[in-house]
Amino acid sequence: MTSHLNARQTLRRKLRQARRSLTAQQQENAAHALLIDLPQRLVALSKTSNTSIQSVRKVALYLSNDGEISPHLLCEYFWQQDIQTYLPVINDKQLTFALYSKDTLWQENKFGINEPLTNDTISGHELDMVFLPLVGFDQQGGRLGMGGGFYDRTFANKKANTPPLLIGLAHECQEVKRLPIEGWDVPLQAILTPKHIIFP
């Protein structure tokens, strides 16, 4: 158990270092590449997950931090499609989600990441699709996060075939062969990288 946790910490340090080492140009290219063939990739996603992409109304993204791949162009794409976008708001040990629009006002959370300044939030289970930030992933749908357990707690009771769809967003350099997984880890239903869409 302890060695498992140590392995996670060691991996976290290594993978965070790797994503932070990407240059501004590499980050920009990666964010753009997420849009390549996006409609086709979303169709593949709807087939594997048995959910209709046409019925997606509410999508959660995040504001990139610590070298994470930036979803800001995905966000623009959803706005063009009139799909509402949400951002995570830390609420004790869990996340709620606040609408993100051009008019959003901001406040920093305890980690220095901006959150919408509002009391009007929804529960994670009201979303259709969630793009999760991650530190590491594997082909089996394993996700290693920053270590707060926020996404795991928020979606702990989610059944595999009920919304929202949980999709990890990652740079290629965040893939590992097999993550040391814990009982509380909530599996990803897809992982989107600049070059691939992975269906575990």
Ligand SMILES: Nc1nc2c(c(=O)[nH]1)N(C=O)[C@@H](CNc1ccc(C(=O)N[C@@H](CCC(=O)O)C(=O)O)cc1)CN2
């Ligand atoms: N962009 C983004 N937003 C997110 C997450 C995330 O992983 N990425 N989260 C996913 O859950 C939640 C925040 N979780 C986080 C957990 C730790 C740190 C962090 O930087 N930890 C520092 C120590 C900071 C401190 O204690 O002051 C570190 O480990 O270096 C950041 C975010 C909600 N919002």
Ligand SMILES: Nc1ncnc2c1ncn2[C@@H]1O[C@H](COP(=O)(O)OP(=O)(O)OP(=O)(O)O)[C@@H](O)[C@H]1O
């Ligand atoms: N469903 C849960 N109920 C209670 N505690 C939980 C739950 N999920 C995770 N935790 C606790 O949260 C802590 C951090 O978990 P973990 O290392 O998996 O976070 P993470 O997935 O890396 O973080 P994040 O989701 O915030 O990016 C663990 O110590 C674990 O005990």
